Amino acid sequence: MVSKFWNAEIETMPRKKLEQLQIERLKKTVEIAMGSPFYAPKFKELSITPDSIKSIEDIRRFPFTTKNDLRSTYPFGIASISLDRVVRLHSSSGTTGNPTVILHTQRDLDEWADAMARSMYCIGLRNTDIIQNTSGYGMFTGGLGIQYAAERLGALTVPAGAGNSKRHVKFITDFGTTALHCIPSYANRLAAAFLEEGIDPRNTTVRTLIIGAEPHSEAQRKRIEELWGAKAYNNFGMSEMCGPGVAIECREQNGMHIWEDNYIVEILDPDTLQPVPEGEQGELVLTTLNREAMPLFRYRTRDLTSILPGDCPCGRTHKRLARFQGRSDDMMIVKGVNIYPIQIEKILMQFPQLASDYLITIETIDDNDEMTVEAELAQATDDYGLLRNLSKEITYRLKSEILITPIVKLVGKGVIPQSEGKAKRVNDLRKNF
Amino acid sequence: MKTIKQISIFLENQRGKLSDILTALKDENIEIQAASVADTIDYGILRLITSNQVKASELLSAKGHLVIINEVLAIEVESDTAAFANAIDVLTSGGCTINYLYTFHKAGKLVLIIRPSNLEKAEKVALSNGLNLIRGWE
Numbered sequence: 122m123v124s125k126f127w128n129a130e131i132e133t134m135p136r137k138k139l140e141q142l143q144i145e146r147l148k149k150t151v152e153i154a155m156g157s158p159f160y161a162p163k164f165k166e167l168s169i170t171p172d173s174i175k176s177i178e179d180i181r182r183f184p185f186t187t188k189n190d191l192r193s194t195y196p197f198g199i200a201s202i203s204l205d206r207v208v209r210l211h212s213s214s215g216t217t218g219n220p221t222v223i224l225h226t227q228r229d230l231d232e233w234a235d236a237m238a239r240s241m242y243c244i245g246l247r248n249t250d251i252i253q254n255t256s257g258y259g260m261f262t263g264g265l266g267i268q269y270a271a272e273r274l275g276a277l278t279v280p281a282g283a284g285n286s287k288r289h290v291k292f293i294t295d296f297g298t299t300a301l302h303c304i305p306s307y308a309n310r311l312a313a314a315f316l317e318e319g320i321d322p323r324n325t326t327v328r329t330l331i332i333g334a335e336p337h338s339e340a341q342r343k344r345i346e347e348l349w350g351a352k353a354y355n356n357f358g359m360s361e362m363c364g365p366g367v368a369i370e371c372r373e374q375n376g377m378h379i380w381e382d383n384y385i386v387e388i389l390d391p392d393t394l395q396p397v398p399e400g401e402q403g404e405l406v407l408t409t410l411n412r413e414a415m416p417l418f419r420y421r422t423r424d425l426t427s428i429l430p431g432d433c434p435c436g437r438t439h440k441r442l443a444r445f446q447g448r449s450d451d452m453m454i455v456k457g458v459n460i461y462p463i464q465i466e467k468i469l470m471q472f473p474q475l476a477s478d479y480l481i482t483i484e485t486i487d488d489n490d491e492m493t494v495e496a497e498l499a500q501a502t503d504d505y506g507l508l509r510n511l512s513k514e515i516t517y518r519l520k521s522e523i524l525i526t527p528i529v530k531l532v533g534k535g536v537i538p539q540s541e542g543k544a545k546r547v548n549d550l551r552k553n554f
Numbered sequence: 555m556k557t558i559k560q561i562s563i564f565l566e567n568q569r570g571k572l573s574d575i576l577t578a579l580k581d582e583n584i585e586i587q588a589a590s591v592a593d594t595i596d597y598g599i600l601r602l603i604t605s606n607q608v609k610a611s612e613l614l615s616a617k618g619h620l621v622i623i624n625e626v627l628a629i630e631v632e633s634d635t636a637a638f639a640n641a642i643d644v645l646t647s648g649g650c651t652i653n654y655l656y657t658f659h660k661a662g663k664l665v666l667i668i669r670p671s672n673l674e675k676a677e678k679v680a681l682s683n684g685l686n687l688i689r690g691w692e
Contacts, residue, residue, distance in 0.1 A: 501562055501619075501620035505594070530566070530596050531566070533564045536566055
């Protein structure tokens with residue numbers, strides 16, 4: 122009989138044994154990270170050595186790592202091993218400062234591909250599948266990360282890349298693609314592209330969608346599944362941990378199993394940084410257990426989630442993360458792009474025609490994220506053309522900064538609601554949660 | 555200059571905005587001779603000729619509206635289409651471009667409020683062709 126597990130031993134490992142494996146791997150990871158100019162002095166100060174680790178609770182002695190740490194040590198300051206063993210780097214866009222760089226050894230890449238292949242197997246994909254990837258190839262991990270994993274699985278893998286819906290439609294039709302990797306909003310857009318060509322997406326060969334990198338609601342998932350007549354599974358990854366392949370829903374579609382042989386999972390109160398009781402919401406904090414080039418300890422993901430209590434009927438023993446409930450910082454994820462309000466502010470402040478108040482509203486329109494930026498005019502004008510050109514120019518400059526096209530609205534004084542103290546800059550009306 | 559003052563108020567599409575402005579003017583007994591607003595999606599510009607432009611402008615600014623005063627031509631003609639057509643013909647034959655115009659009736663006459671792209675030139679053309687430029691009510 123064909124196994125329902127990619128790696129039955131790991132995936133169904135009894136919790137006690139899994140914890141033991143985590144302790145062993147944490148020790149090993151500490152040993153590696155003693156070569157990191159970033160971690161070595163911290164470990165020394167906190168008396169952290171491989172031998173000092175006795176239980177999984179010891180993770181609480183470790184220092185936290187933040188995105189700022191990655192930026193301030195740009196590009197290679199956290200690396201635990203010498204660059205001659207590093208074979209790849211991935212990087213974030215770095216629009217808010219230095220980009221963040223994540224390094225990989227060949228072993229890191231192999232383990233990453235294996236974890237994502239395990240995730241694909243978990244949702245029922247096999248080597249008989251034809252997997253088409255709509256993520257951009259390059260510095261973004263959703264391209265190569267999915268590619269290598271799907272190849273590891275043994276599936277025919279189509280590296281079609283981002284954009285060009287017509288081409289995706291043609292490839293799916295011609296190649297008989299059975300599975301798609303895409304962000305949820307692109308699943309909608311691609312379905313629309315099929316409908317424009319007079320093809321009902323339900324009549325295509327696509328049976329599975331791997332969706333992620335963008336917060337979405339259960340209702341959105343249902344809608345995508347209805348549009349495509351296919352199953353859509355929520356997939357979680359982040360470049361700091363490797364990329365896609367950190368956690369995925371199983372076929373129960375009730376929470377994402379996070380691969381705990383690779384990560385220690387903590388859910389902490391973002392203010393006190395103390396653990397919250399199981400089942401309660403907090404910030405996801407991750408420690409890598411299976412990486413060499415750049416292990417990260419207690420990395421603050423800023424994603425808010427909770428651990429679903431109880432066992433999963435699928436038989437996997439790895440904990441399940443609830444759908445993400447938002448962020449503990451002000452980062453917004455819109456159309457799969459990470460955006461900070463400060464990026465928008467920076468652009469608006471370059472226009473002398475604008476006053477200082479602005480408001481960013483994000484909402485779901487026809488299942489797509491739409492961002493509206495309301496900017497306060499500094500003075501009146503009798504010229505419609507001037508207003509039109511101004512909003513055009515603001516739209517253009519914002520687009521080059523945040524990579525998506527917002528709707529820009531010019532408003533008069535007092536339209537943007539004033540709040541006591543800290544101004545409210547973002548109004549997220551998406552019904553994701 | 556034989557031009558008159560017009561006030562232009564930035565008007566975002568927000569319920570009650572126009573009422574606020576009109577109520578503020580009414581409370582100060584400022585009369586509106588003419589008003590114009592075009593239909594746009596996100597915002598409009600409300601253009602007004604009132605009995606006291608300076609006061610109206612100060613009042614609305616104090617209430618937080620974005621207001622600007624600019625000069626426009628007010629041409630008084632007989633209240634018929636022939637006179638209207640003649641006035642426009644004079645301006646365009648004289649090489650003037652009209653950005654916008656709106657009209658109102660006053661004591662049996664028709665008043666054309668015109669914003670040309672070149673105000674000085676339009677004023678000269680109008681005067682040299684015998685058009686009657688009026689100076690408003692202030």
